[in-house]
Amino acid sequence: MAHHHHHHSEAASGDKRMVLAILVNVGLTFAQIAGGILSGSLSLIADALHNFSDAASLGIAAYARRIARRPSNAAMTFGYVRAEVVAALINYTTLIVIGLYLVYEAVMRFITPESVEGWIVVWVAVVALVVDLVTAFLTYAMSKGSMNIRAAFVHNVADALGSVGVIVAGTLILLYDWQIVDPIVTLAIAAYILWQAFAEIGGAIRMLMLGTPSDIDVTQLVDRLSGVEGVVDIHHVHVFAIDEQLAAMEAHVVLAEGHGEAAEAVKARLKELASKEFGIGHSTLELARHACCNGDDARKIGHAIRSSSKSGGHAHAD
Known part of the structure; x- marks a missing residue:
């Protein structure tokens, strides 16, 4: 009961940090938009738009975090x-x-330059940087174990670097009247946003597509499981992530003659091996005394049979 209370308190604490982060980012967004309009700074308005996306992303992340805690039911097993x-x-x-929108706006500013009031840019961006650092502090610990919070955290880090870029742009405009630095900084912010987004989005797509977790080698998994005493063949192997913490596997296992009575012991050894060596926390194994299909039928439905694995073929997880 104490353990459950600990998790509940931790979740409640995380929810409060998320709400606080959302509120400070919404307030900052309005300040940046006002400053950008008064100063004529594209990079400051760009930073405001990105900061608004921070607030929105934190809101989405917080809502998803609450939904994720709902228990399973008949509709969502x-x-x-x-x-x-x-x-x-x-x-x-x-x-x-x-990111793509900012690239477009920066290119248009290169074509049609506009003057920027440096002091307003610098001071609003300094305030933005402080808020970005506060938001990063509020979400950093949670981002380590959650793809969801990490996505919101990436929004925030990109915004913090954007604020630094805006400060640099405003300072250079003040000192040297280098107006062109404004769209250059905007392009740099856009490039960083796009780089981070494309680097991280693949993991989310992979999980939703039931892809094999990147740290699990299915061919090696099949070879290790096939070597367990009493196992003749293992096929129809599917490995996927239920969430970031739990990897699952299902497979058909063909037992050797005379091991029918020891089927539960063989199953226990297979599950233990999968858990200890490959981090698979949930295994569903169907035990049989002969393969359910071979040859072309096996290949059509993505079965991974031991013979093809040993002859240089690859196991499939689908």
Whole structure:
């Protein structure tokens, strides 16, 4: 009961940090937009747009975090844990859209230059940087174990670097009247946003597509499981991530003659091996005394049979 209370308190504490981060980012967004309009700074308005996306991404992340804690039911037998993965995909997608929009705006500013009032840019960006650092402090610990929070955190880090870039741009405009530095900084912010988004979005897509976790070698897994005493063949292997913490596997296992009575012991050894060596926390194994299919039929439905693995073929996880 104490353990459950600890997790509940931890979740409640995390929710409060998320709400606080959302509020400070919404307030900052309005300040940056006002400053950008008064100063004529594209990079400051760009930073405001990105900061608004921070607030939105934090809101999406916080809502998904709450949904993910709902228990499983007849309609959602795996539960709602992947709500956080969906939220991460949404947030990375919005980052890409924002990045592309900023590229367009920067190119247009190169074509049609506009003057920028440096002091307003610098002071508003300094305030923005402070808020960005506060938000990073509030979300950093949670981002380590959650793709969802990590997506929101990437929004925030990109915004912090954007604020630094805006400060640099404003300072150079003040000192040297280098107006062209404004769209250059905007392009740099956009490049960083796009780089981060494309680097991270693949993980969310992979999980939603039931892809094999990147740290699990299915061919090696099949070879190790096939070597367990009493196992003749293992095929129809599917490995996927239920969420970031739990990898699952299902497979058909053909037992050797005389091991029928020891089937449960063989199954226990297979599950233990999969857990200890490959980090697979949930295994569903179907035991049989002969393969359910071979040859072309096996290849059509993505079976991974021991003979093909040993002859240089690859196991499939589908």
